[in-house]
Amino acid sequence: xxxxxxxxxxxxxxxxxxxxxxxxxxxxxxxxxxxxxxxxxxxxxxxxxxxxxxxxxxxxxxxxxxxxxxxxxxxxxxxxxxxxxxxxxxxxxxxxxxxxxxxxxxxxxxxxxxxxxxxxxxxxxxxxxxxxxxxxxxxxxxxxxxxxxxxxxxxxxxxxxxxxxxxxxxxxxxxxxxxxxxxxxxxxxxxxxxxxxxxxxxxxxxxxxxxxxxxxxxxxxxxxxxxxxxxxxxxxxxxxxxxxxxxxxxxxxxxxxxxxxxxxxxxxxxxxxxxxxxxxxxxxxxxxxxxxxxxxxxxxxxxxxxxxxxxxxxx
Numbered sequence: 001x002x003x004x005x006x007x008x009x010x011x012x013x014x015x016x017x018x019x020x021x022x023x024x025x026x027x028x029x030x031x032x033x034x035x036x037x038x039x040x041x042x043x044x045x046x047x048x049x050x051x052x053x054x055x056x057x058x059x060x061x062x063x064x065x066x067x068x069x070x071x072x073x074x075x076x077x078x079x080x081x082x083x084x085x086x087x088x089x090x091x092x093x094x095x096x097x098x099x100x101x102x103x104x105x106x107x108x109x110x111x112x113x114x115x116x117x118x119x120x121x122x123x124x125x126x127x128x129x130x131x132x133x134x135x136x137x138x139x140x141x142x143x144x145x146x147x148x149x150x151x152x153x154x155x156x157x158x159x160x161x162x163x164x165x166x167x168x169x170x171x172x173x174x175x176x177x178x179x180x181x182x183x184x185x186x187x188x189x190x191x192x193x194x195x196x197x198x199x200x201x202x203x204x205x206x207x208x209x210x211x212x213x214x215x216x217x218x219x220x221x222x223x224x225x226x227x228x229x230x231x232x233x234x235x236x237x238x239x240x241x242x243x244x245x246x247x248x249x250x251x252x253x254x255x256x257x258x259x260x261x262x263x264x265x266x267x268x269x270x271x272x273x274x275x276x277x278x279x280x281x282x283x284x285x286x287x288x289x290x291x292x293x294x295x296x297x298x299x300x301x302x303x304x305x306x307x308x309x310x311x312x313x314x315x
Contacts (some may be wrong), residue, residue: 001058001116003051004035005044005074005089007066015091016064018107025108030240031115048077052084061085061114061307065107067092072286075125075139075140075304087114087307093161093175093219094287096143100214101229104309121275122303124231126213128285129282130292141285144217144224145297147275148190149239149247153179153313154218154284176218180251184244193276196236196268207239207247209275211297215257225257226267232299236268272298 008016019035022028037049038044048062062084064071071088078084089107090098099104101121104110113119125140146154157179189205210217212224212235227235239250242264250259259265273296275281280291 001056002031002033003055003062004059005038005047005051005062005064005066005070006035007038007044009038010066010070010091011093018065018089018091021107022111025111026235027112027115038070041069042048042073044073048074052078052081054073056081056084059084061087063087063089063111063114065089065091067287068097069287070093071097071142072140072288075127075142079138079140082302082304085120085121085305085307088310094217096216096219097214097286099216099220100143101306101308102309102310106309110309114307118307119310120305120307121229121267123229123306124213124303125300126211126234127298127300129296130204130283130290131294139285139298142213144212145285145295146208146210146217147192147281147283147295148206149183149187150208150210150217151282151284151289152183152187154287155179155282155289156182158287159272163193176221177244177251180248188196189208189240190277190281192281194238195271195274197272203238205241205245207242209239210237211235212237213274221251221254222257222281223254224267226269231301231303233269233271234297234299236270236273238266238268239264240266272296 006015034221062074064074089110117293125142126145127138127140128145129138147282157175160178161175192206194201194203210223212227213224214225214229215222217223224235224237229253250262253259275295277293280293282291
């Protein structure tokens with residue numbers, strides 16, 4: 001059985017268009033496929049949990065049609081059923097996960113590869129736990145986990161995308177840039193304690209911290225060019241003691257990774273870290289926003305199988 005979890009509203013209805021295209025394909029009709037459509041934020045996670053609990057013996061693969069946020073929800077919904085393969089057909093406005101793993105862009109080619117070729121890549125999600133909660137409350141992230149300016153810009157971009165006029169004009173690809181222009185004037189740098197593999201650092205004027213599983217975020221920004229899909233470690237980038245004008249320069253050069261040459265940008269490769277703040281700070285993970293005062297971050301020990309069609313070498 002192939003289970004589709006579909007965000008029909010992704011990218012102004014692109015998810016629904018892709019589902020209808022696949023449903024008309026003979027291979028879809030020959031295969032045992034069932035589709036479930038999300039109705040609200042968080043619904044994909046609940047659907048994935050229910051599918052895993054009810055059909056765990058029959059599920060060949062859970063196929064996500066949507067954006068990175070939908071994939072984030074499904075991976076978390078399957079966190080206690082990690083042996084169930086996941087496939088991703090990108091239908092969002094940013095599609096950073098697909099870019100990071102080298103996913104092909106043709107939905108029909110991806111679907112046919114899932115059913116016929118069974119090609120996959122191994123993937124190790126990040127794991128995070130906020131505010132010293134017990135381990136049962138841990139969460140996964142597939143792309144990145146960010147604190148500070150990045151998180152506030154993401155929240156602003158989501159508010160902009162929710163505007164009806166913005167959707168009608170199909171300007172979703174520009175939401176992050178507009179969010180940056182809204183936030184940068186008023187943003188106040190953070191004071192935090194950052195612990196990198198046991199090494200304690202006090203940062204008194206930090207603008208952003210980004211923890212990455214692959215190089216991309218914000219719809220193609222190459223925020224962590226050295227980040228690799230690998231077990232055991234992830235890439236951490238910090239931006240400190242920078243002026244607002246120079247920060248704009250950073251974001252102008254981030255698509256090419258040239259921001260790494262700025263003296264205010266630091267990069268680390270670590271297996272675990274913790275962040276502590278005296279006051280609540282905003283964070284974003286795969287485009288979803290929250291707040292916390294502390295956060296523990298590590299890498300999932302066991303790999304997940306991500307099925308699909310790839311433009312880069314597959315496992």
